[in-house]
Amino acid sequence: xxxxxxxxxxxxxxxxxxxxxxxxxxxxxxxxxxxxxxxxxxxxxxxxxxxxxxxxxxxxxxxxxxxxxxxxxxxxxx
Numbered sequence: 001x002x003x004x005x006x007x008x009x010x011x012x013x014x015x016x017x018x019x020x021x022x023x024x025x026x027x028x029x030x031x032x033x034x035x036x037x038x039x040x041x042x043x044x045x046x047x048x049x050x051x052x053x054x055x056x057x058x059x060x061x062x063x064x065x066x067x068x069x070x071x072x073x074x075x076x077x078x
Contacts, residue, residue, distance in 0.1 A: 003077070006056055006070045008049035013041035 016034035023030050041047075056073045 003054055003074060004052040005054040005074050006052050007058055008051050008055075010049070012048060013045055013050055014039045014043070 015038050016036070017038055018034065018036040019032035020035045021030050022033050054073055054077070056070045058069060062069045
């Protein structure tokens with residue numbers, strides 16, 4: 001059985017993405033406009049993030065110490 005562990009995702013499951021440059025006709029400024037809608041869930045899904053089954057806070061001190069807090073928590077599960 002797979003276990004999702006760590007921190008919540010950085011965004012919603014359904015998002016606009018794949019930006020493409022477009023030049024505005026008068027100012028000639030280049031702007032980036034989303035060209036695709038990624039629907040990874042149902043259309044009415046309003047969650048701000050996907051939560052893991054096993055929440056584990058990450059820290060820079062663990063990273064710099066070479067410690068994998070997520071793996072430790074997963075291996076400690078019964």
